[in-house]
Amino acid sequence: MTTDRASIVAIQRYPVKGLSPEPLARVAVTPGDPLPHDRRYAVENGPSGFDPAAPRHLPKVAFLMLMRNEALARLDARFDPATTTLTVAEGGQEPLRADLSTTEGRDAVARLLEGVAGSQMRGPARVLEAPGFSFSDTPRRVVSLINLASVRALEQRMGAPVDPLRFRGNLHLEGLPPWGEFDLLDRELATAAGVRLRVVKRIQRCAATQVDPVTGFRDLDIPGALDRFYGHTDCGVYAEVVAGGELAVGDVLAAQ
Numbered sequence: 071m072t073t074d075r076a077s078i079v080a081i082q083r084y085p086v087k088g089l090s091p092e093p094l095a096r097v098a099v100t101p102g103d104p105l106p107h108d109r110r111y112a113v114e115n116g117p118s119g120f121d122p123a124a125p126r127h128l129p130k131v132a133f134l135m136l137m138r139n140e141a142l143a144r145l146d147a148r149f150d151p152a153t154t155t156l157t158v159a160e161g162g163q164e165p166l167r168a169d170l171s172t173t174e175g176r177d178a179v180a181r182l183l184e185g186v187a188g189s190q191m192r193g194p195a196r197v198l199e200a201p202g203f204s205f206s207d208t209p210r211r212v213v214s215l216i217n218l219a220s221v222r223a224l225e226q227r228m229g230a231p232v233d234p235l236r237f238r239g240n241l242h243l244e245g246l247p248p249w250g251e252f253d254l255l256d257r258e259l260a261t262a263a264g265v266r267l268r269v270v271k272r273i274q275r276c277a278a279t280q281v282d283p284v285t286g287f288r289d290l291d292i293p294g295a296l297d298r299f300y301g302h303t304d305c306g307v308y309a310e311v312v313a314g315g316e317l318a319v320g321d322v323l324a325a326q
Contacts, residue, residue, distance in 0.1 A: 075323065075324050076217070076243040077322050078242070078317060078319055078320065078321045081093065081096070081097055081241055082094065082242075085149035085156070086109075086112070087133055087205045088133065088139065090143070090145060090147045091235060092148060096317065096318035097318075098315070099314050099317055104211055106151075107151050108240065110149075110205075111156075111198065111199050112133040112197075113134040113198070114196040115187070115191060116194065134183055135278065138277075139186075140281040140286050143285070145159070145160050145186065146158070154170045155168065156168050156170050156175070158182060170197060176196075177197075210271070212308040213311060214237075214308055216241070217246045217250060217306065218234055218242055219244070220246075224296065228295050236278075236281070239306050249300075252307070257269055258312065259309065264313055265311070265314065265315040265316070265321075267311055269307050273304060275303050275305050276293065277293065279292035
């Protein structure tokens with residue numbers, strides 16, 4: 071029986087781990103997979119031992135990411151899957167356009183990001199990809215859901231604006247009570263068209279959420295505030311796609 075309902079008000083994917091989100095109006099999802107092209111690429115921060123021929127999950131510290139490389143937030147990145155072209159811009163500078171299917175394109179992006187990360191580099195940068203692999207923070211192949219009511223509740227307790235993009239989620243939801251996403255663990259969310267997501271895990275938050283997604287400065291201690299006000303450092307949940315189809319902004323997810 072349906073007891074909870076939430077509307078999808080935003081969809082984001084992150085083609086390159088650590089770089090900016092891309093808003094989507096709709097997206098096709100398949101069972102057992104994350105959003106298409108989400109975390110398709112990562113940028114190695116010095117040698118990590120990652121083997122594209124035998125990909126395996128590595129800790130996020132192996133890669134450039136906001137938890138330690140906050141300057142990445144000042145970059146505006148867009149990815150065209152049809153041409154595998156990544157466009158990266160910062161401020162008013164001429165954007166870099168690079169084809170990530172080529173060695174030259176990957177090298178150009180790596181050199182750009184080495185300059186952005188500066189002294190935080192532990193060795194040469196390298197753009198990584200493995201067919202079908204997602205460089206998620208978790209080894210599970212999931213979609214991340216952010217309850218905007220929870221973000222607003224945290225915002226009120228902190229007395230400061232909290233941009234939901236700090237949490238780098240795939241789906242932003244409205245309609246649930248604050249922290250109601252935790253009550254959905256081990257339950258399925260279904261659309262009228264038959265897409266089904268099974269909520270499998272709460273998301274523990276790290277220092278990446280301290281970074282303003284526009285300015286690239288660390289200005290709010292989100293994990294500390296969560297722990298102080300709520301006794302945990304979680305915000306959002308992971309869900310696995312169990313029945314595929316199309317998700318669109320405006321769709322309603324009903325808990326089963």
